[in-house]
Amino acid sequence: MERIINLNVNHECYEVVIHSCESLLDVLRIRLRLTGTKKGCNEGDCGACTVIMGGRAVNACLVLAVEADGEEILTVEGLAQGTRLHPLQEAFIKFGGFQCGFCTPGMLMSARALLDENPDPTEEEIRRGISGNLCRCTGYVKIVESIKEAAKIMSGGDLHDR
Amino acid sequence: MIDEDKTEITEEDEGDLTGALAHKIHTVLGKRIPAVDGAEKVTGTAIYTVDMTLPNMLHGKILRSPHSHARIIRIDTKRAENLPGVKAIVTGKDTLGKKNGIWRRYAELCDEEILCRDKVRYVGDPVAAVAAINEDCAEEALALIDVTYEVLPGVHDPMDAMRKGAPQVHNHAERNVNINRHIEWGDVDNAFARCDHIREDSFFCSSQHHACMETHATIASFGYDRKLTVWTSCQSQYYVQILLAGMLGLREGDVRVIRPPTGGGFGGKLSLDSTQFCSSLLSMKLCRPVKIVMTREEDFIATKRRTPMHYRLKLGALKDGTLLAKEVKVVTEGGAYTGMGATALYLTGFFSSFPYKYPNYRYDGFRVYTNTEGTSAMRGFGAPQAMFCGESQIDMMAEDLGIDPITIRRRNSMTPNYTVPGQAIIRSCGLPECIDAIEKYIKKRGPLPSNHGIGVAAYGFMSGGIFNWIDTPYAFAAAIVKINVDGKVDLFTGAVDTGQGANTTLVMICAEELGIHVDDVRLHVGDTSVCPVDLGNWGSRTTLMNGNAVKMAAADAKRQLLAYASAQLKPNIVYDLDIKDHRVHLVSRPERGISYFEVVKDAIRGNEGQVIIGRGHYTPHRKGMISPAYSFGVQAVEVKVDTDTGKVELVHVATAHESGTVVNPIGLEGQLEGAFHMAAGYALMEELKMKDGKILNPNFRDYKLFLAPDMPESEVLEVDTYEPEGPFGAKEAGEGLTNPTAGAIANAVYNAVGVRIKDLPVSPEKVLRALEEKCLQEEKPDDLYVATS
Numbered sequence: 048m049e050r051i052i053n054l055n056v057n058h059e060c061y062e063v064v065i066h067s068c069e070s071l072l073d074v075l076r077i078r079l080r081l082t083g084t085k086k087g088c089n090e091g092d093c094g095a096c097t098v099i100m101g102g103r104a105v106n107a108c109l110v111l112a113v114e115a116d117g118e119e120i121l122t123v124e125g126l127a128q129g130t131r132l133h134p135l136q137e138a139f140i141k142f143g144g145f146q147c148g149f150c151t152p153g154m155l156m157s158a159r160a161l162l163d164e165n166p167d168p169t170e171e172e173i174r175r176g177i178s179g180n181l182c183r184c185t186g187y188v189k190i191v192e193s194i195k196e197a198a199k200i201m202s203g204g205d206l207h208d209r
Numbered sequence: 210m211i212d213e214d215k216t217e218i219t220e221e222d223e224g225d226l227t228g229a230l231a232h233k234i235h236t237v238l239g240k241r242i243p244a245v246d247g248a249e250k251v252t253g254t255a256i257y258t259v260d261m262t263l264p265n266m267l268h269g270k271i272l273r274s275p276h277s278h279a280r281i282i283r284i285d286t287k288r289a290e291n292l293p294g295v296k297a298i299v300t301g302k303d304t305l306g307k308k309n310g311i312w313r314r315y316a317e318l319c320d321e322e323i324l325c326r327d328k329v330r331y332v333g334d335p336v337a338a339v340a341a342i343n344e345d346c347a348e349e350a351l352a353l354i355d356v357t358y359e360v361l362p363g364v365h366d367p368m369d370a371m372r373k374g375a376p377q378v379h380n381h382a383e384r385n386v387n388i389n390r391h392i393e394w395g396d397v398d399n400a401f402a403r404c405d406h407i408r409e410d411s412f413f414c415s416s417q418h419h420a421c422m423e424t425h426a427t428i429a430s431f432g433y434d435r436k437l438t439v440w441t442s443c444q445s446q447y448y449v450q451i452l453l454a455g456m457l458g459l460r461e462g463d464v465r466v467i468r469p470p471t472g473g474g475f476g477g478k479l480s481l482d483s484t485q486f487c488s489s490l491l492s493m494k495l496c497r498p499v500k501i502v503m504t505r506e507e508d509f510i511a512t513k514r515r516t517p518m519h520y521r522l523k524l525g526a527l528k529d530g531t532l533l534a535k536e537v538k539v540v541t542e543g544g545a546y547t548g549m550g551a552t553a554l555y556l557t558g559f560f561s562s563f564p565y566k567y568p569n570y571r572y573d574g575f576r577v578y579t580n581t582e583g584t585s586a587m588r589g590f591g592a593p594q595a596m597f598c599g600e601s602q603i604d605m606m607a608e609d610l611g612i613d614p615i616t617i618r619r620r621n622s623m624t625p626n627y628t629v630p631g632q633a634i635i636r637s638c639g640l641p642e643c644i645d646a647i648e649k650y651i652k653k654r655g656p657l658p659s660n661h662g663i664g665v666a667a668y669g670f671m672s673g674g675i676f677n678w679i680d681t682p683y684a685f686a687a688a689i690v691k692i693n694v695d696g697k698v699d700l701f702t703g704a705v706d707t708g709q710g711a712n713t714t715l716v717m718i719c720a721e722e723l724g725i726h727v728d729d730v731r732l733h734v735g736d737t738s739v740c741p742v743d744l745g746n747w748g749s750r751t752t753l754m755n756g757n758a759v760k761m762a763a764a765d766a767k768r769q770l771l772a773y774a775s776a777q778l779k780p781n782i783v784y785d786l787d788i789k790d791h792r793v794h795l796v797s798r799p800e801r802g803i804s805y806f807e808v809v810k811d812a813i814r815g816n817e818g819q820v821i822i823g824r825g826h827y828t829p830h831r832k833g834m835i836s837p838a839y840s841f842g843v844q845a846v847e848v849k850v851d852t853d854t855g856k857v858e859l860v861h862v863a864t865a866h867e868s869g870t871v872v873n874p875i876g877l878e879g880q881l882e883g884a885f886h887m888a889a890g891y892a893l894m895e896e897l898k899m900k901d902g903k904i905l906n907p908n909f910r911d912y913k914l915f916l917a918p919d920m921p922e923s924e925v926l927e928v929d930t931y932e933p934e935g936p937f938g939a940k941e942a943g944e945g946l947t948n949p950t951a952g953a954i955a956n957a958v959y960n961a962v963g964v965r966i967k968d969l970p971v972s973p974e975k976v977l978r979a980l981e982e983k984c985l986q987e988e989k990p991d992d993l994y995v996a997t998s
C-alpha cells in the first residue's frame with residue numbers, strides 16, 4: 048500500500064510517497080538519495096544505519112518509514128554545520144577514528160546521541176554508547192579516543208592541547 | 210632502484226641508520242598524518258559501490274543452490290520471465306562455460322563456473338541471476354525460477370573427503386585432493402633422533418568470516434559500444450578486469466574496472482565474486498547498467514572464508530631449548546573451489562617455521578575439496594593458523610623442558626640476515642628486541658590475581674608475496690607522478706585502500722621524496738583506465754611494493770626538476786641538490802636554495818610546456834620464494850578466566866611489532882588495534898557453524914564480533930628497525946599482527962587456569978569441559994590411594 052509521509056531530515060522537510068513496508072533506511076538511501084547512512088545488515092545487528100530520530104539513536108533499518116512520519120531525523124549529512132565540521136567529525140579525522148569508513152556514519156550518530164545526553168562521558172560510557180555499532184577495522188580504540196576528544200572540545204577544551 | 214636507496218641512506222648516515230633515526234631526518238614520514246580521505250568518510254560523502262545509482266539502472270539478484278551437492282537437471286525460467294518488471298535472466302547456458310581461477314596457467318586450479326551448469330557444489334553456489342526494475346521484483350522472480358536438482362551425497366569434512374569412495378566434489382581431483390605442498394630442508398629424521406625431547410600435538414583451526422561492513426557489491430554497465438564498465442567493491446581492480454574479460458570473452462582493454470571507496474576487504478574481496486560476473490552477464494544481455502548487492506546472509510554463505518585446518522605437529526628439542534627439528538602435517542578444508550586457497554596452503558607450511566631458526570624442517574599439506582563454501586585468503590593468509598598451533602606447542606615444549614617461554618623463544622629467534630633454507634632471505638629482523646620488550650612488559654605487570662594469566666606468542670609475516678599467480682607480464686606495482694605548473698602533484702597508483710590506510714601512506718611517501726607537503730599531492734586510485742596495473746591489496750604488499758614504486762616515480766620527477774634547478778644554482782659538481790619543505794637546495798649548504806614552485810615553473814617552460822612526469826615500478830627479483838622482506842613481533846595478552854562459566858575475558862594486551870621505518874604512526878596503531886580485534890574474535894568466538902555443509906549462523910546475531918566494551922586496553926611497544934628493501938626502510942604492518950593473538954590467548958588461558966585448548970575457538974564450553982576433566986584427573990591419585998590402602 049502506498050502512503051504519503053512527512054519527514055524532517057537534517058532540518059529540511061520532505062513529503063515522500065512510500066510503501067507501507069518500506070524501512071526508514073531505504074527511504075533515506077533510495078528515495079532521498081541520502082546514502083551517507085549505510086546498510087550493513089538490514090537486520091538491526093550492526094548499527095551502520097544509525098540515525099537520530101526524535102533525539103534518540105535508532106537503527107533506521109528497523110524503523111518502518113510510516114513510524115517516522117512527522118519525526119525529526121538527523122543523519123550524518125546533517126552533522127556538520129554549514130561548511131564547518133562537527134567536533135566529532137574533526138576528532139575522527141585527527142585521531143584516526145575510522146579506516147574503511149563504512150561504520151563511521153553510524154558510529155558518529157551514536158556518538159552524537161551519546162554526547163547530547165551525556166556531554167562528559169567516561170570511557171566506559173563511551174564504549175557502552177557505541178556498543179550497538181560494529182566495526183571490523185579499528186578495534187574501536189581510536190573511535191573511543193576520538194569521541195573522548197570531541198567531548199572535551201565540545202565542553203570548551205581544545206582538540207589540540209594533548 | 211633499491212641499490213640507489215641504500216647509497217642514499219648510507220651517504221647521509223654512514224650506513225648506521227635505524228628507523229628511529231630515519232624519522233628524525235624526514236619531514237613527512239613518521240608524523241601522525243590524518244587519513245587523506247578523512248573528510249569524505251566522516252561526512253557520508255564517500256560514495257561506496259553500494260551507494261551508487263546510474264541512470265536507467267536495473268537491480269539484480271542471484272539464485273543460489275539450497276543443496277551442498279546436486280546435479281542440475283533442468284532450469285525453467287519461464288514463470289520468472291513473465292513477471293512484470295523482470296528484464297533479463299541468465300543461467301549457466303549464457304556463459305562461455307569456462308572456469309574461473311586465479312592461477313590462469315593451471316587449468317586444474319581454475320575450477321569455478323560463474324553460473325553452475327551441471328552441478329552445484331555448496332549451499333550458495335550461483336545458479337541463475339535476474340535483472341529487474343527493483344530489488345523486490347528481482348527477489349520475487351528468483352522464487353519463480355524452477356530448478357530441478359538430483360541431490361547427491363555431499364562430503365563436508367576434509368578427512369571424510371579423502372577416504373576412498375567418498376563423493377567426488379570435482380571429477381579431476383582424486384580423493385578430493387585439490388593440491389598438495391611439500392617443503393623440506395635439513396635432515397629431519399636424523400635430527401629427531403638426536404633430540405632430547407620430542408612432542409607431538411594435534412590442533413584444529415576453525416573457520417572465520419571476513420565480515421566486511423560493506424557486503425560484496427557490483428554495478429556493471431555494458432554499452433552499445435560493446436565495452437564493459439564495472440564499479441565494484443574489491444581488493445584488486447586489475448584482477449577483476451582481466452578475469453572478467455577472460456570469462457566473458459572480452460578484450461582486457463574493453464573492460465574498465467573502477468573501485469570506489471571500499472568498505473573492508475581482509476582477503477574476502479580478493480577472489481572474484483558472483484556479483485561481478487552476474488551483473489556483467491545481465492548487463493551484456495541488456496546494454497543497461499545492472500547493480501547487485503549481496504545481503505549480509507549471502508555475504509556469509511556465498512563468498513569465501515578463512516581456511517579451517519587440521520594440524521599435526523612434531524617438535525624436537527635439546528635440553529637447553531634449542532629447537533632441532535619440526536615436522537608439520539596439515540589437512541585443510543578447501544571448500545568447493547580453489548579461490549586463493551593454494552597460497553594459504555603453501556604459506557601455512559612456510560610460516561609454521563616462523564619465527565625460529567629450524568635447522569631441519571618438513572611440511573606436508575593437503576588442500577581437500579569439500580561441499581562447503583570455498584576457503585581462501587583472509588588476513589594472515591595461513592599464518593594465523595600456523596602460529597596458533599606453533600606458539601601453543603612451543604609453550605608446551607618449554608614447560609616440558611622446564612624453561613621459561615621467553616627464554617625458549619629468545620634461544621631460537623630469527624635474527625637479521627638469516628636465510629630460511631631454499632625459501633626466504635630475511636634482511637631486517639627486530640625479533641630479539643621485541644622479545645626483550647615483551648619480557649620487560651610482563652615484569653612490569655607484576656604478580657597477577659588468581660585466574661589471570663599472561664600468554665605470549667611470537668610471529669612474523671611477509672611484506673608482499675612474490676607470487677605471480679595471475680601470470681601478469683606487468684610490474685607488480687607501478688606509479689606515475691605528474692607535477693603541474695602550480696607545484697601540485699598528481700599521483701597515479703593502482704594500489705588498493707580498503708581501509709588500511711594505503712592512500713595516506715603512499716601520499717606521504719610521494720611528498721617525502723619530492724620534498725613537498727601531503728596536501729600538495731592529489732591521489733588517483735581505483736580505475737584501470739587511469740591507474741597503472743597493480744596486483745592489489747594482499748600479502749601486506751602495499752607499503753613496500755607500491756611504496757617503492759611511488760618513491761621511484763617521485764624520484765624520477767624530482768631528478769627532472771633538479772636538472773633545471775642545477776642550471777640556476779650552479780653548484781660545484783660534487784654538491785648535490787635536494788628538495789625539502791618546498792625548497793630546492795644544496796644538500797651540503799642548505800642555506801643556498803630556491804623555491805620549489807619557481808623551479809617547477811621553469812622546468813615546465815623549459816620542457817616545451819610539458820608537465821613533468823615521473824615513472825616508477827617495483828617487482829621483487831632474487832628475493833627468495835616468498836617475499837622481499839619480513840616483519841616480526843611478539844604479543845602478550847592477559848586474560849581472566851571465569852571458572853564457573855568458562856568465559857575468557859581480555860584484560861590487557863601489549864604488542865612489540867617492528868615494521869621498519871614507521872610511515873604513519875596513526876596507520877600502524879590502527880592496523881595493530883584492528884588486527885587484534887579480528888584475531889581475538891578468531892581466538893575466542895568467531896566460528897561459522899555448519900550442518901551438512903550449510904552455514905547455520907549467517908548473520909551478526911549468531912556470528913558475533915567483539916563490541917567496543919569487550920576490548921581490552923592495548924599498548925604498543927616500539928621497536929625500531931630499518932628494512933633496506935623497503936621505501937625509506939619501511940615494511941609491512943597489516944596482516945602480521947593477526948598472527949600471534951590466538952596462540953597468545955590459548956597460552957594465557959593455560960597460564961591462568963591450567964587447561965590447554967588445542968582447537969579454536971577457545972569457547973566457554975571447551976574451557977569448562979577442560980576444567981572439569983582437569984578436576985577429575987586431579988582427583989584420581991586420591992582415588993588410587995584409597996583403592997590401594
Ligand code: FES
Nearest residue numbers: 087089091094108
Ligand atoms: S543495517 Fe541496520 S543495523 Fe545493520
Ligand code: FES
Nearest residue numbers: 146150182183184
Ligand atoms: S572503519 Fe571499517 S568497519 Fe569501521
